[in-house]
Amino acid sequence: MNTLELIQKNLNAFSKSERKVAEVIIASPQISIRSSIATLAKMAEVSEPTVNRFCRRLDTKGFPDFKLHLAQSLVKGTPYVNRNVDEHDGAEAYTAKIFESTMACLNGAKNTLDTTLVNRAVDVLTQAKKISFFGLGASSSVAHDALNKFFRFNIPICCFDDILMQKMSCINSSEGDVVVFISHTGRTKALVEVARIARENNAFVIALTALNSPLAKESNLVLSMSVPEDTDIYMPMASRIAQLVLIDVLATGFTLRRGSKFRENLKRVKKGITDSRFDLCDL
Amino acid sequence: MNTLELIQKNLNAFSKSERKVAEVIIASPQISIRSSIATLAKMAEVSEPTVNRFCRRLDTKGFPDFKLHLAQSLVKGTPYVNRNVDEHDGAEAYTAKIFESTMACLNGAKNTLDTTLVNRAVDVLTQAKKISFFGLGASSSVAHDALNKFFRFNIPICCFDDILMQKMSCINSSEGDVVVFISHTGRTKALVEVARIARENNAFVIALTALNSPLAKESNLVLSMSVPEDTDIYMPMASRIAQLVLIDVLATGFTLRRGSKFRENLKRVKKGITDSRFDLCDL
DNA sequence: AAGTTTAATGTAACTTTATTACACGAACGA
DNA sequence: TCGTTCGTGTAATAAAGTTACATTAAACTT
The missing domain is CATH 3.40.50.10490 (Glucose-6-phosphate isomerase like protein; domain 1)
Structure with missing residues (x-):
């Protein structure tokens, strides 16, 4: 299972702070895999151990291991996740979201078509x-x-x-x-x-x-x-x-x-x- | 260009110690991406800075960045590329190609839309x-x-x-x-x-x-x-x-x-x- | 509704990992 | 042979990640 999709799916299972981390990662996975745990923690406005705990919850050994999984899933599967348009989104935001959701959708469709x-x-x-x-x-x-x-x-x-x-x-x-x-x-x-x-x-x-x-x-x-x-x-x-x-x-x-x-x-x-x-x- | 292929191709351009590193990585890339620079250095029987220099020679920022590149190149199949349907493709092949090409297209469209x-x-x-x-x-x-x-x-x-x-x-x-x-x-x-x-x-x-x-x-x-x-x-x-x-x-x-x-x-x-x-x- | 327990989160100390600076030695050319 | 360059390793330093523990918020019990 694709790591990014996994995060998306489990969004509700996370605690408040962990969800912040998840959202930051979903929003910009490419940046996430290049960031240190400190940078990511700052972006998500949580502490470093929270990020670490988040990684472990996803069955990885720690932050570096998590980055590895994420990096691989960004290549393999869809870098795109179904994100709902928000009332306060600007043109750039909703455009990106719709295109990406559509792509995620096509990927799902492809995989379930016999x-x-x-x-x-x-x-x-x-x-x-x-x-x-x-x-x-x-x-x-x-x-x-x-x-x-x-x-x-x-x-x-x-x-x-x-x-x-x-x-x-x-x-x-x-x-x-x-x-x-x-x-x-x-x-x-x-x-x-x-x-x-x-x-x-x-x-x-x-x-x-x-x-x-x-x-x-x-x-x-x-x-x-x-x-x-x-x-x-x-x-x-x-x-x-x-x-x-x-x-x-x-x-x-x-x-x-x-x-x-x-x-x-x-x-x-x-x-x-x-x-x-x-x-x-x-x- | 695939990182692993790149290493393979440049084998001769490396110095003696760097080649040792290259060989270890080619022999077991999956292990390499999970190892620390110290472990990898030990496996290749070289010093840690040598490994680091090796990474830089491949246009990466350092060891962690190199691992990222390698990890991504290890994942097989490039999903979002425009692949033309071939005369001899079976149903599975052309279905995948069309879906993937469409996704690649949407991605391109998204990026060029103002x-x-x-x-x-x-x-x-x-x-x-x-x-x-x-x-x-x-x-x-x-x-x-x-x-x-x-x-x-x-x-x-x-x-x-x-x-x-x-x-x-x-x-x-x-x-x-x-x-x-x-x-x-x-x-x-x-x-x-x-x-x-x-x-x-x-x-x-x-x-x-x-x-x-x-x-x-x-x-x-x-x-x-x-x-x-x-x-x-x-x-x-x-x-x-x-x-x-x-x-x-x-x-x-x-x-x-x-x-x-x-x-x-x-x-x-x-x-x-x-x-x-x-x-x-x-x- | 107050107290108790449990879970969640952050702080700070600590460990591991990676990088840099520098020194040593071999290879090459004059 | 001497000096230069390049490759390599050692040790110091910096950065990143992890752990232990304290604090606080939430939930549950009585």
Whole structure:
């Protein structure tokens, strides 16, 4: 377990002074590993032995040993930890926090994603007669993004925000069609119903959603990622970002599976777009 | 450059005693990073200052600093680097690469984003009579996402994919309106023209785009982030993700600026959504 | 609610660790 | 051969980390 994450997780288990130390370290781990125990103690406004006790509580032999662990975890794992935005944060502070939280989130998502299932999903997608992407609310922009990506592959594809259009589309689906549903919670009633209809019409249902959710139960294949819930009102839904990256992953897998001739095509599409742009020399 | 490799490579450049130190470290680096300078000196059968000099020769401040560098280099795998997907990658490999590249990208974006400008943008947005979000192609899903976020703030807001609708909307704009344009390259002709129209009608133009691009030149305020260009056809546009996070940042800044009463409202909206969901006990 | 106990924290003495200053001796060149 | 330079070690010094203990705050008991 990553030392920095460990500190973050145990924040509540620490005593008042120890928490001060923890906060200083989380705020600037890179500085911490270069500081002496005296400097760190001063930064956290506690005494040196408190810092030492803090280190021991984290199962290290002492301060130098702790620094070693921290230094290694800064390389290995995420240097970033989910930090909530505070009411009094300035632009610099909240910008950093949001970027870092998002990165921490992606790291978590990556580690909990089952790549065997990714592989199966890619299998199914490459063999699809038609692919549909459906999401509602915040997830609808993820569906749009997926449309944009898969559209370039020149295969029958569709994407609707509208729940009725989604239903109609599913009613018309048949064997060989694949429907991808996107929902963070997997508990949006309307969407779950659409998924059921898709299944009833022999479509293959892939869900980017939470494990064991109602939506997951209606699906043939569930791609889930554990992403911390957005308990904080300031905190934007990083889950959405993780879903987008997952779409990237699926699109990439798709491209790879299709072989080299297919990739030549892609280059042509990309080149086609540049014609609607100013030349680089216009810069 | 990896410290251990560096030692290995420079073996011949060291003096006799220093080489002894180098050999001991190469033989058991894990032990070395946990030893004191005295222990290491004894292991190498040299004096302590020799070890110290050895450390300085490797451009470190001293023994503790050297240990830090060594410790970090001993950790395998560099996580946050942009690694291109390879034709022969399996699902696990490309999944990891894409997630990690995206994180690397976000990190880069974070570091190149000017928070002073973020602050100004938030200023402008909070005072806007109406806010519009426009993007084309891949950026249109970013615009949608922005709509979804800012919509909750209960202010006049709009978002169009259609270039004609965008134009019409801009022609009708007036003093106090803010239009946010989203474009990775900033060179999409159609969008640049819309921006010009917006400006001509006294709207305040914010662009999430590349510095010095034609779009940037038509804008009152440019939020740019340096994100590696997607040279690789496999590699999905991580720039899009960075833009989404930037939207998150702006939305958060907006929320903070509006004060605590406003945030109470947001909680209500959030609660309102849950009614269209299955209860948690349905899980 | 007061007293007792326990946990948390800081002070100061002490130990360990690292660095510096300097001296000695070998290698090299004139 | 002498002087210089470079490498090395010894010893002194400084810095960092740890321990023991005293003090204070918190919690629990009666």
